[in-house]
Amino acid sequence: MNRSIVFYLVSRLALINGLALIIPLLAALWWGEAGIVYFVPALAAALVVAAFCRYRGRHHKRHLGPGEGAWYMVAAWFLLGLLGMIPYVMAGTFASPVDAFFESVSAFTTTGTSCLADGGAALPQSLLLWHSLMEWLGGLNFILLLVSVMPQVSGCFGLSLSVHQSVSFSPMVARMQEAARQAGLIYLAITVFSMVLYVLAGLPVGMAINQGLMTMSTSGGDSLFDFSHYDSLGLEAAGAVSMLLASGNFLLYWKSWERRDFKSLFYDAEWRTFLTVVAVTGCFVSFHLWRFGVYDGWDNLRYGFFQVLSFISTSGFSSADYSTWPEFDKYVLFALAFVGGCIGSATGGLKVMRFMVLFKMAAQEMRRTLHPHMVISLKIDSVPVDMKIISRVLSYFFLFMATFFVSMLIISLSGVTPMQAMGMAIGCLSTVGSTMDLFSVSDVSVLPAWTKLYCSFLMILGRVEIFSFLVVIQTAFGYLRRRW
Numbered sequence: 001m002n003r004s005i006v007f008y009l010v011s012r013l014a015l016i017n018g019l020a021l022i023i024p025l026l027a028a029l030w031w032g033e034a035g036i037v038y039f040v041p042a043l044a045a046a047l048v049v050a051a052f053c054r055y056r057g058r059h060h061k062r063h064l065g066p067g068e069g070a071w072y073m074v075a076a077w078f079l080l081g082l083l084g085m086i087p088y089v090m091a092g093t094f095a096s097p098v099d100a101f102f103e104s105v106s107a108f109t110t111t112g113t114s115c116l117a118d119g120g121a122a123l124p125q126s127l128l129l130w131h132s133l134m135e136w137l138g139g140l141n142f143i144l145l146l147v148s149v150m151p152q153v154s155g156c157f158g159l160s161l162s163v164h165q166s167v168s169f170s171p172m173v174a175r176m177q178e179a180a181r182q183a184g185l186i187y188l189a190i191t192v193f194s195m196v197l198y199v200l201a202g203l204p205v206g207m208a209i210n211q212g213l214m215t216m217s218t219s220g221g222d223s224l225f226d227f228s229h230y231d232s233l234g235l236e237a238a239g240a241v242s243m244l245l246a247s248g249n250f251l252l253y254w255k256s257w258e259r260r261d262f263k264s265l266f267y268d269a270e271w272r273t274f275l276t277v278v279a280v281t282g283c284f285v286s287f288h289l290w291r292f293g294v295y296d297g298w299d300n301l302r303y304g305f306f307q308v309l310s311f312i313s314t315s316g317f318s319s320a321d322y323s324t325w326p327e328f329d330k331y332v333l334f335a336l337a338f339v340g341g342c343i344g345s346a347t348g349g350l351k352v353m354r355f356m357v358l359f360k361m362a363a364q365e366m367r368r369t370l371h372p373h374m375v376i377s378l379k380i381d382s383v384p385v386d387m388k389i390i391s392r393v394l395s396y397f398f399l400f401m402a403t404f405f406v407s408m409l410i411i412s413l414s415g416v417t418p419m420q421a422m423g424m425a426i427g428c429l430s431t432v433g434s435t436m437d438l439f440s441v442s443d444v445s446v447l448p449a450w451t452k453l454y455c456s457f458l459m460i461l462g463r464v465e466i467f468s469f470l471v472v473i474q475t476a477f478g479y480l481r482r483r484w
Contacts, residue, residue, distance in 0.1 A: 008057030018046020028126030042086035070471035077460040081105040107134035109459040110219035113433030139217030139346035144180040191216040197238035215242040227319035247341030311336040314348040316434030348431035414451040428458035
């Protein structure tokens, strides 16, 4: 494995995310807060790491292999968590560095849960701005890794993209940068559009900016902004549209814009399936709420659809107190956290495309049982899916579910109930912290330090999609075996 390319990529990541600290630093100076104390040490640390890694990677090659890509992705999320915690530590926000690390990882992985009992209401404005920026940068970093590095490592991204949408994934760094640039521009454009929607819905500009950053990164959860406090149909509509756009495939958006053919969005099987799941599940939950008299009239549709979209997009925003809903509806929301949005989005979960492959494969195996000699080809958008990809989807599904159940058992050792452990495990794996609220996990700060560290690891594991971490372990053991 060539470590120079890993150092080179880490140096760029540290530099870009470190320079983002200048924004809250300037804001703190403008607002008369101790921004120099909060942000200058973090900025200095980021620049030192960037300079060191740049020096170590000065002779890097222009080709990224699976091993290098896996190490880079795992190192990237741990590095972001460490850099992001420094302002909290310098401000004395948390009694323990573990809490600061958990808060930072939760923000960068867009999980949306918090160790702050009040959601951060007592924090200085500049730290609140930094928290929103971490969430937005976390979504952006995930998108950039998803379209550049992850296809080289896990191989289960882009199931039919390479053929159907003329998107190619190359191990060459220059081509990876081009794919990242395209996805990044779309991410930025939709973020601005979301901010405009919130302004039009009546939010002040400052709050609209913060809310746009959080919504596009699908990192709601325990944020200060709660739709239920405003009881505004306009704000909920702006949030719903933003969450819907954040759940879509950003490369699909880019191709539609490049060709000026927005109708092609609805020709994509995954996007149509996602919209169908939202519509059917939203109607089902709304009907059940109406059947049990939870709300009056159309409010059942209003709150039912918003919560369904919030959980399937792994955003975790709330427009109603769903902890008082019937148990059936809460379990539906819990199940949606496993699904997530489309491949190529910033959402967590298993993704709709993988479920499509799993269901199609199950249906074909049933037909093969009745007709053993039948030759069947699994297709998505009329494009055959290679058996190697199907095998990887099956492997990932098994690893995801195995990690979920093992994590549930480990977290239950901290003294929480089995249902609370399930909510925490899938919340961290799928980056939707609101699953904890479903089962009354309201204060994460009281959990043991080891539980918070394990949950932080689980959040990172969900973002690297497990395969990368396994590749890191494999290459590490191989290196040790060769050395000893």
